[in-house]
Amino acid sequence: MTPFGARLRALREARGVTLKEMAAALDVSAAYLSALEHGHRGRPTSGLVHQINAYFGLIWDEADEMAGLARRSAPRVVLDTAGLSPAATEFANRLAAAIRDLPPETIEALAALLPPEG
Template identity: 75%
Template sequence: MTPFGARLRALRDARGVTLTDLAKALHVSPAYLSALEHGHRGRPSPGLIHQVNEFFGLIWDDAEDMVRLARVSHPRVVLDTAGLSPEATALANRLARDIRRLPPDAIAALLAILERAAPEA
């Protein structure tokens, strides 16, 4: 599941909206929304993000948060470490190999380290 997909599902659950009803309102298929929620589809388009924000009545910070979540929700990431240190390449390869085995607390710790070292813009 992607960050955007998790938030979309949480919004649907909190408001009692079915996948089918949301898909109909957004003019997309339920299969597409399900794939988006489960991380089997890439980032949603800016237009779809806007539609989701409008459907749920999200404004200001909540709407911006949906844009941010969509930006970090590509399920198949490619890392180019050309020109970086050997350690950076080793880290990228290790993460690619082991990410499925990391427990949630280890992922949270790694994200916290990265946020302290290089905060998102």
């Protein structure tokens, strides 16, 4: 599941909206929304994010949060370490190989070391 998918599902469930109802309102398929929620589809377009924000009545900070989550929700990430140090390349490869087995607290600790998104 992607960060965007998790937030979308939480919003939908909190408002008691089914996939089918939301899909009809957004003029997309319920299968697409389900795949988006489960991280089986790539990032949503900015247009779809805008539609979702309007559907749920999200404005200001909440709408910005959804847009940010969408930007950070590519389920298949590619890291280009060309031109970086050998240590950076090794780290990227080790992380790619190990990420599925890392406990959530380790992922959170690593994420805390990254600079804030800006």
